[in-house]
Every structure is written in structure tokens, then in C-alpha cells.
Amino acid sequence: MKIQKKHLKPFKNLFVIVLIAFAVWMLFFDANSFLIHHELNSEMDDLEEEKEYYQREIEKDKKALEELSTEEGLEKLAREKYYMKRENEEIYIIEYEDSLDND
Structure with missing residues (x-):
């Protein structure tokens, strides 16, 4: 259980989530x-x-x-x-x- 929480900890940060979403958007969906x-x-x-x-x-x-x-x-x-x-x-x-x- 601790291992899963350890790996998911960065994804709880809103800044990281926004950064990943932005990177995915720019790589695949943007003009x-x-x-x-x-x-x-x-x-x-x-x-x-x-x-x-x-x-x-x-x-x-x-x-x-x-x-x-x-x-x-x-x-x-x-x-x-x-x-x-x-x-x-x-x-x-x-x-x-x-x-x-x-x-």
C-alpha cells in the first residue's frame, strides 16, 4: 500500500496534473x-x-x-x-x- 501511495503522491499535486495535461495537449491535440x-x-x-x-x-x-x-x-x-x-x-x-x- 505504501508503494502505491509513494508513486501516486506527485499526481496529487495540482501543478503536476496541469503540467501533464498541458504536455499531452501540446504533443497530440493542439494545432x-x-x-x-x-x-x-x-x-x-x-x-x-x-x-x-x-x-x-x-x-x-x-x-x-x-x-x-x-x-x-x-x-x-x-x-x-x-x-x-x-x-x-x-x-x-x-x-x-x-x-x-x-x-
């Missing part, structure tokens, strides 16, 4: 709770990764635009992607078996 902060921090990390990905993509697109702004780059794109050719020129397209789409 600024620890759980919400953790969720928001993980969301911020995801958004930072997404931002870095899009910045890398923008850099790649800028390089591609710079390449296409030159006459040689435009000709290279036309020849490789659209198989265009100059007059009196023949084009041979060689496709290897492992590069073909086998649907």
Missing part, C-alpha cells in the same frame, strides 16, 4: 502539435526534392533550347528525329534487333 509538425516537415522535404528535380529538368531544357537555337543543332534534330535529308542525299536507317520495340 501546433508534434505530429502535425512532423507531417509538415516530411512534406517540406518531399517538396524540396521535387523542386530540385524540376530545377535539373529546367537546366536540361535550357541546354536543349540553346542547342536548337543554332543552325547545326536544328539540322541535327531534323535529321535524327524526323529523318529529313538534303537534296540528292540518301539516308539509310539501321535498326538493330535489340533496339526495336517488340510489342
Whole structure:
């Protein structure tokens, strides 16, 4: 009996009860709770990764635009992607078996 009373003695103090209730409220129920902060921090990390990905993509697109702004780059794109050719020129397209789409 003495052991139980010994452990319960701090909880009889009103200050301790209020402090524990306040701590539980702030950790779990408040709008600024620890759980919400953790969720928001993980969301911020995801958004930072997404931002870095899009910045890398923008850099790649800028390089591609710079390449296409030159006459040689435009000709290279036309020849490789659209198989265009100059007059009196023949084009041979060689496709290897492992590069073909086998649907």
C-alpha cells in the first residue's frame, strides 16, 4: 500500500496534473502539435526534392533550347528525329534487333 501511495503522491499535486495535461495537449491535440509538425516537415522535404528535380529538368531544357537555337543543332534534330535529308542525299536507317520495340 505504501508503494502505491509513494508513486501516486506527485499526481496529487495540482501543478503536476496541469503540467501533464498541458504536455499531452501540446504533443497530440493542439494545432501546433508534434505530429502535425512532423507531417509538415516530411512534406517540406518531399517538396524540396521535387523542386530540385524540376530545377535539373529546367537546366536540361535550357541546354536543349540553346542547342536548337543554332543552325547545326536544328539540322541535327531534323535529321535524327524526323529523318529529313538534303537534296540528292540518301539516308539509310539501321535498326538493330535489340533496339526495336517488340510489342
